Amino acid sequence: MQNSIHQEIDIETSDKTKINDVDFNNLDFGKKFIDHMFYCDYIDGAWQQPKIVPYQPMTIEPSARVLHYGQAVFEGMKAYKDDDGKAFLFRPEDNHRRINISAARLAIPEFPKDYFMEGLTTLMKMDKDWIKPGIGNSLYIRPFVFAIEPAISAAPAQAYRFMIICSPAKAYYTGKVRVLFAETYSRSANGGVGFAKAAGNYAAQFYPTSLAQKKGYQQIIWTDASSHEYLEEAGTMNIFFRINDTLVTAPISDRILDGITRKSIIQLAEDNNIKVDVRRVTVSEIKEAARNGSLKEIFGTGTAAVISPISAFEHSEEVFEIPDQDDAYATLFKKYLLNIQHNLSDDKHGWRYEIK
Amino acid sequence: MQNSIHQEIDIETSDKTKINDVDFNNLDFGKKFIDHMFYCDYIDGAWQQPKIVPYQPMTIEPSARVLHYGQAVFEGMKAYKDDDGKAFLFRPEDNHRRINISAARLAIPEFPKDYFMEGLTTLMKMDKDWIKPGIGNSLYIRPFVFAIEPAISAAPAQAYRFMIICSPAKAYYTGKVRVLFAETYSRSANGGVGFAKAAGNYAAQFYPTSLAQKKGYQQIIWTDASSHEYLEEAGTMNIFFRINDTLVTAPISDRILDGITRKSIIQLAEDNNIKVDVRRVTVSEIKEAARNGSLKEIFGTGTAAVISPISAFEHSEEVFEIPDQDDAYATLFKKYLLNIQHNLSDDKHGWRYEIK
Numbered sequence A, B: 001m002q003n004s005i006h007q008e009i010d011i012e013t014s015d016k017t018k019i020n021d022v023d024f025n026n027l028d029f030g031k032k033f034i035d036h037m038f039y040c041d042y043i044d045g046a047w048q049q050p051k052i053v054p055y056q057p058m059t060i061e062p063s064a065r066v067l068h069y070g071q072a073v074f075e076g077m078k079a080y081k082d083d084d085g086k087a088f089l090f091r092p093e094d095n096h097r098r099i100n101i102s103a104a105r106l107a108i109p110e111f112p113k114d115y116f117m118e119g120l121t122t123l124m125k126m127d128k129d130w131i132k133p134g135i136g137n138s139l140y141i142r143p144f145v146f147a148i149e150p151a152i153s154a155a156p157a158q159a160y161r162f163m164i165i166c167s168p169a170k171a172y173y174t175g176k177v178r179v180l181f182a183e184t185y186s187r188s189a190n191g192g193v194g195f196a197k198a199a200g201n202y203a204a205q206f207y208p209t210s211l212a213q214k215k216g217y218q219q220i221i222w223t224d225a226s227s228h229e230y231l232e233e234a235g236t237m238n239i240f241f242r243i244n245d246t247l248v249t250a251p252i253s254d255r256i257l258d259g260i261t262r263k264s265i266i267q268l269a270e271d272n273n274i275k276v277d278v279r280r281v282t283v284s285e286i287k288e289a290a291r292n293g294s295l296k297e298i299f300g301t302g303t304a305a306v307i308s309p310i311s312a313f314e315h316s317e318e319v320f321e322i323p324d325q326d327d328a329y330a331t332l333f334k335k336y337l338l339n340i341q342h343n344l345s346d347d348k349h350g351w352r353y354e355i356k
């Protein structure tokens, strides 16, 4: 029941570009935005005229429901450029599908696919200079939708704004990530919204993560809220464990985000005859594997950092260091993925989406 | 470590009042706002000049962190007037304490008590005409704070806005509330943010609640996410069960909001020699009590409706009707509370706070 794009996008171009004010070698993530933004409002039961306008602040009522009840979901995706100046997205239809899965769980109306793809590609074409070539460079794309209805009763809003804003990103080297396995705090409940990219899921992690950071850990690996015995995912990454030569990762559930990088890695592993076990992973087996040397790697997967190798974890006050691995799967898969994204290798699964 | 109010509130008064445009006998909750609003920004590590200005829309960056990561918490409280025109708040310091408990869990800086009380009472005095006398009439007060820093990295913001907006409310008769006991969806996890008035907790309930409404139930009584066997609270109310002449209510935990109405009822029950058991309540015992006739009442408690009697519940496709009760505790406690709030009875616990 998606309305089809019955009208062109209204476009108002910016008088001048801000691109020369940006030091692309020194980017502080998420603070600089490209010249234009896309938006479309939902009013009276329908998505209205989609628009692209110069990036700018907007007006919102103090009673806008998003400020009170967190009715907002988002996506995170990237555009890449090859050395010939061709620009690409990576599996963008999956982001569209996922934002609508998130939206449905938060009682937000779904956003039509043609509006999404049209808005996205038009914006990319207008601000193509902001996508820099070179492995590691990318343009981070943030589609999001939030409740704007000015009424503070605790019920789904009648009005929403869908937007796409974009911020140039540098190679995101996380260095050696040390993580804490969650024993007290939790990210999500059975029957909750953990599988959705719901705004509130992220704020809920800030405080526990700040405690972990004080102990010297950059991230938390969340466990199930009932027993804290099952390893689930990190704040913005899915998690893989390499036990000997097998990769193990938790199945998707209502507590875990269905990561696009995760499923791409599972496919790439299969392509390369690396065994992947998708099954529940317990804290005790990972500790045991770390002790007996069969735990070769842990890494996180997500759009932002692609793959983040994890060098140590702590659980119950015990710290486990994971020795560096020659021919690490993390390195291998990161290379495979970046090569596909930057048009440097074959794309046999049709994941690349050229912007033209 | 709260900074004291080193400067007066900056006040800009409205040229004209909107009060004559409002039909106080026909209020649609949360859509009309009083003439002024209070706000105070947190920038560079400190709360800045507090201000009262005419109620108006505001400017926000599309990258403001609240829109992406739901970093926002709020409060709900009310002002009442007696027939002599004196206006009162009800336990306002508890709302201040609670918004800071919520804020801490979401990594939001605490708001100083004197700013809160000063902002609140000044605003009430300026717009006192909006508080109408008469049992049931009140002014709903919404303090809230949200992340405004324009940067989309997933980390606590460096800039926030604290606001107070207010909306006149009529006697809120919910009629006979029919509820569904949660068996699939959940409101909060152990170690999560359920005890906080975190914005995202509310959006997460909208979809399951809409499913319940389609089945003819106005609200869901949430159960624990692990077993769905323990009855916890409703979306915006705590819950009491009357078994014979004893009231039973779940203890506060990290999943349950510490309701001010709830704790007031517990105190009033004690004052009136009514026994209250604060203990875990199971679905099976309540079904059994409904079957054998010992379940006399269920009611919800919260600032909005004070007390909402519940007339039926469903669990596992079985519907239990709760017969009307002469001398219902719900009626009794509602009267006690409203009388205290409207200055019609003694206030031996010092809950009333006169605005002068």
Ligand SMILES: Cc1ncc(COP(=O)(O)O)c(C=O)c1O
Binding pocket: A076, A197, A233, A234, A235, A236, A237, A238, A257, A258, A259, A260, A261, A262, A301, A302, A303, A304
């Ligand atoms: C909670 C969570 N898990 C995992 C991921 C990884 O998903 P993807 O690979 O689609 O970026 C993200 C976000 O990117 C996330 O927010």
Ligand SMILES: Cc1ncc(COP(=O)(O)O)c(C=O)c1O
Binding pocket: B076, B197, B233, B234, B235, B236, B237, B238, B257, B258, B259, B260, B261, B262, B301, B302, B303, B304
């Ligand atoms: C989740 C939740 N539980 C209970 C309550 C009742 O709390 P209070 O009595 O302080 O209004 C509220 C809100 O008012 C709430 O949001």
